[in-house]
Each structure stands twice: as C-alpha cells, then as structure tokens.
Amino acid sequence: MGLKKAIVTGGTRGIGKAIVRELATKKIGDDFFADVAFIYNSCDSCADELVAELTALGANVKAYKTDVASFGDVQETVKNIIADFGSVDILVNNAGITKDNLLMRMSEEDFDSVIRVNLKSVFNFTKAVSRQMLKQRGGKIVNISSVVGIIGNPGQANYSSSKAGIIGFTKSIAKEFASRGINVNAVAPGYIKTEMTESLNDNQQNALLEFIPMKRMGTPEDVAKTVLFLSGDDASYITGQVITVDGGMVM
Ligand SMILES: NC(=O)c1ccc[n+]([C@@H]2O[C@H](COP(=O)([O-])OP(=O)(O)OC[C@H]3O[C@@H](n4cnc5c(N)ncnc54)[C@H](O)[C@@H]3O)[C@@H](O)[C@H]2O)c1
DSSP states (O other): OEEEEEEEESTTSHHHHHHHHHHHHOEETTEEEEEEEEEESSOHHHHHHHHHHHHHTTOOEEEEEOOTTOHHHHHHHHHHHHHHHSOOOEEEEOOOOOOOOOGGGOOHHHHHHHHIIIIIHHHHHHHHHHHHHHHTTOEEEEEEOOTHHHHOOTTOHHHHHHHHHHHHHHHHHHHHHGGGTEEEEEEEEOSBOSTTTTTSOHHHHHHHHHTOTTOSOBOHHHHHHHHHHHHSGGGTTOOSOEEEESTTSOO
16 A cells, blocks of 8 residues: 555656656555556556556556546546545646647647647646645645756747746645645756657757766656655655756756
8 A cells, every 4th residue: 555645647658657656666664655546648558567567566556548638537537536546645747748840830739739738737637636635735746847948949839838837837836735735846857768858869869968967868767756755745845846857957
C-alpha cells in the first residue's frame, strides 16, 4: 500500500513514466510512497506493461484512458479515481505535446491544440481534484512547465505560451490554496532525453549543449526526483515556486 494517493497525467512514457515509477516504488519504511493512478490517451499496451511492471514490484498502480484536454472526461475520470483510491493527495500535471513552427507557418489549429493539451488540461485536473483536496485540507500539486516558458524559443510560440501559462496558473492557485494546506509548484525541465526531444538532429543537440553548463541532457529520472521531493512532506513550506531542472541552463 502507498502512504499517499497520486494522479499523474501522461504516464506511459518519458518524464511521466519516470514520475509514476518514482512515486509508486519509493519506499518510506515498509510502505510505498504512493498508490498511483496514471492517465494516458492512446497506447493501451504501454499502459498495461507499466501496470504489470510496477505491480510485480508490489506497487499499487492503475491506468485510466482519458484525453486531458476534455474538461468533461477529466471530471468523470477523477471522480472514478477518487472512488477507486478513496482520496487524492498528489496531482502531477505532466501530459504535453509540441507542434513547433515559426509563427508565419503556425496554423490556428496548432496553436489551439497545444494550449488545450498543455495548459487547459492543468485547469481541468486542478479543478477536478480541488474539492477533495480542500475538503481534506491538504494536497500537493506539481505542474510540469518548461524552461522555454521562462525564456521563450523561436518556433515554439504555442508551446512556450502554454508553459508560461502554467507558471501563472501555478502561482495564482498557490495563493488561492495556501491557507488550506495545499502546495502548488511548477517544475521547469530543460532539455531532457525523451521521445519528445528525439527528433532533434545531432547539430541541434550540440547547439543546445552549448547553453547547458553541465554539458549533458537531463534524464526523466532527474525530473522525477524533483517531483517526488515537491510531492512529499519535506516540501511543505514551498509553494508557488518554479524549480528548473536544466543543468544550469537558466539561472
Ligand atoms: N523532454 C523535454 O526535454 C522536456 C522539457 C521541458 C518540459 N517537458 C515537458 O515534460 C512533459 C513530459 O514530456 P516528455 O518529454 O516525457 O514527452 P512525451 O511526448 O514523451 O510524453 C508526453 C505524454 O503526454 C501524453 N499526452 C499527450 N497528449 C495527451 C492527451 N491529450 N491526453 C492524455 N495524455 C496525453 C502522451 O501520451 C505522453 O505519455 C511535457 O509536459 C513536456 O512539455 C519536456
């Protein structure tokens, strides 16, 4: 059994998968840190594999198929998760997409879909868990932003807007919920080795490494360990913050 109950969006690969693994298998004494409900939208076999992998380790993990951009579906799914798990103590808003293009070539659809999946989803899930967290007077919400939400990036006007929006949302809700024992923070990863960044060619990767004092890309585990810290009791006096996990890229 996990000590806490957690929801992680976009759990079947990359950073989200590392977060699910970290929260579900971290041992606190004889217990696991958290039972984890993770959200995925397409790959059923990926979800089944992750549940099987972690169940074999004794962890309690369940997969829920939901489009994070759909307000109605998210409210329904979170209701089901709370019925299945009994409560929700931790929400990690991780799901995200990119549809990069220079502004002159960016379609209205590509702007809207990135905002809906990356930013509106954070509203959808935060709203869905808020009644339960306010009632229990406690909770941790961790939103995955990005360094480009802080410094911008050519070709990513949609993505960087969504990630900057997450930072504004995080700070506003941190202020709304602070007196109710709910911490709301953002993690801003730099360049992390996942399928999302796989499409960068060697030249692009080398150019990026120029700007990273640590001269390496981050791993999903680098981000997951920060999320674990912000989800735990040791981070109880931290709220409304944006923690960069970027090898020193933005400082
Ligand atoms: N990889 C990086 O370098 C990097 C850097 C900064 C921030 N981030 C952010 O970290 C998060 C995870 O990124 P990643 O690199 O693991 O990406 P990824 O593409 O490997 O994973 C994204 C996950 O989100 C899920 N998802 C996408 N649309 C969804 C929808 N409509 N409904 C439900 N789930 C959906 C996908 O299924 C996938 O599991 C994203 O928010 C991303 O913007 C990544």
